[in-house]
Amino acid sequence: AQSVTQLDSQVPVFEEAPVELRCNYSSSVSVYLFWYVQYPNQGLQLLLKYLSGSTLVKGINGFEAEFNKSQTSFHLRKPSVHISDTAEYFCAVSGNSGGSNYKLTFGKGTLLTVNP
Amino acid sequence: NAGVTQTPKFQVLKTGQSMTLQCAQDMNHEYMSWYRQDPGMGLRLIHYSVGAGITDQGEVPNGYNVSRSTTEDFPLRLLSAAPSQTSVYFCASSLREGSGYEQYFGPGTRLTVT
Numbered sequence: 295a296q297s298v299t300q301l302d303s304q305v306p307v308f309e310e311a312p313v314e315l316r317c318n319y320s321s322s323v324s325v326y327l328f329w330y331v332q333y334p335n336q337g338l339q340l341l342l343k344y345l346s347g348s349t350l351v352k353g354i355n356g357f358e359a360e361f362n363k364s365q366t367s368f369h370l371r372k373p374s375v376h377i378s379d380t381a382e383y384f385c386a387v388s389g390n391s392g393g394s395n396y397k398l399t400f401g402k403g404t405l406l407t408v409n410p
Numbered sequence: 411n412a413g414v415t416q417t418p419k420f421q422v423l424k425t426g427q428s429m430t431l432q433c434a435q436d437m438n439h440e441y442m443s444w445y446r447q448d449p450g451m452g453l454r455l456i457h458y459s460v461g462a463g464i465t466d467q468g469e470v471p472n473g474y475n476v477s478r479s480t481t482e483d484f485p486l487r488l489l490s491a492a493p494s495q496t497s498v499y500f501c502a503s504s505l506r507e508g509s510g511y512e513q514y515f516g517p518g519t520r521l522t523v524t
Contacts, residue, residue: 303450326510337414337500337515338453345510384452390510397468398513400452 296321296387298401306407309377315370315404317385327368328386328398329359338384344368345390355379380408412436414516416501422522423491431486431519433501441504442484443513446470446497453500459484460506491523 301316319325326345330338342353349361359370368385385401417432435442443458445468455468459478473495475487484503488495498520502513 298452330515335518337517338502338513339515340512343510343512397455397458400454402450402452 296325296389296399298385298387298399300383300385300401300404302404303402304405304407306409307375308409310374312373313371313375313379313406315383315385315406317368317370317401319366319368319385319387321366321387321389323389323391325387326390327359327361328388329353329357329368329370330384330386330400331355332382332384332403334381341370341383375406375408377408377410379406381406414501414503414514416499416516416519418519419517420520422524423488424524425491425493427491429488429491431488431499431501431521433484433486433516434482435484435501435503435514436482437503437514438481439503439514440481440506441511441513442478443468443502444474444476444484444486445500445502446495447500447518448497456486456499488521491521493523495521496523497521 297320299318328343329341332338342351344351344361352358382403382405386398388398414435440461444456445453454470457476459465498518500518501516504511504513
């Protein structure tokens, strides 16, 4: 079984400031990791994912995340945010060894609010 | 491609009523799933299907039924609605029940049970 902890439920920042949204996971097996974004009154959209290889993953809209196996973390970063980045962000994990390990487990979400 | 579509967008039910939330996808995805989203809880898996005729329970299946007669459709039935089922429901699909495959989400159905 896997679990995901998003350490901040809300993150307010000013426009053009950098931001980091933190995600830690626990799992007894090797994992795949995801970040999804949900804009107000919409469904979820994939931002980026880590499957294997380079631990620094680049996604859409200038976001990137770094997989750190020793710290079991997958923090999301953006060097300069825009008002349009205001949304809720979800970290998710699944195992990669088949069966029930394929299920996606979501964190509780981080609401990013970008202020002018 | 329309992607994943859900109907209705909004629904108000009285306690004890039943209804079906519709979900359809036109991407020929094998894997479909239903989640509920509650404030501060993230998304929790209700039921999922790995192909037509095959369904299984997720984390919070009680009070819900599903069936998968075609690849395209995956309806969610509430048998006897309860206030605890007030939530936003999302349907998702992906190529396969595999963690490397992106899940595509519908726009959601906001359900209120009074």
